[in-house]
Amino acid sequence: xxxxxYRAHAEGHVAAHRKPIAISTLGTAxxxxxxxxxxxxxxxxxxxxSLPIAHAAxxxxxPGFTLLSxxxxxxxxxxxxxxxxxxxxxxxxxxxAVARRW
Numbered sequence: 001x002x003x004x005x006y007r008a009h010a011e012g013h014v015a016a017h018r019k020p021i022a023i024s025t026l027g028t029a030x031x032x033x034x035x036x037x038x039x040x041x042x043x044x045x046x047x048x049x050s051l052p053i054a055h056a057a058x059x060x061x062x063p064g065f066t067l068l069s070x071x072x073x074x075x076x077x078x079x080x081x082x083x084x085x086x087x088x089x090x091x092x093x094x095x096x097a098v099a100r101r102w
Contacts (some may be wrong), residue, residue: 018091018099018102019099020095020096020099020100021096022092022097023088023092023096025090026083026088026091026092027085027092028084029084029088030083030084030085030088031080031083031084031085031088032083032084033084034080034083035077035080035081035084037077037080038058038062038076038077038080038083039077041055041058042055042068042073045067045068046068048058052055055067058066058076059085061079061083062075062076062079062080063079064079064102065079069079
């Protein structure tokens, strides 16, 4: 295999790894991840309330969230899913645009 053939093969191989991110898949995965993380955080607060973790800091990223009522829990869960989709749309669009250029 000569050098030109090797370079063409290697460039084709690298380009094949720059496929666009499927934003719907990324949004679903991030939303599930953030929702599960939120539930774990709330479960940790309920099971170990004396731990020195500032659970109230969740209100920074989850407007309207307060510790703890069912309506606040559901609001936090919904907002976690919304954040997952927001990150997926913004990050996915940026990644796909950069991947096309490089």
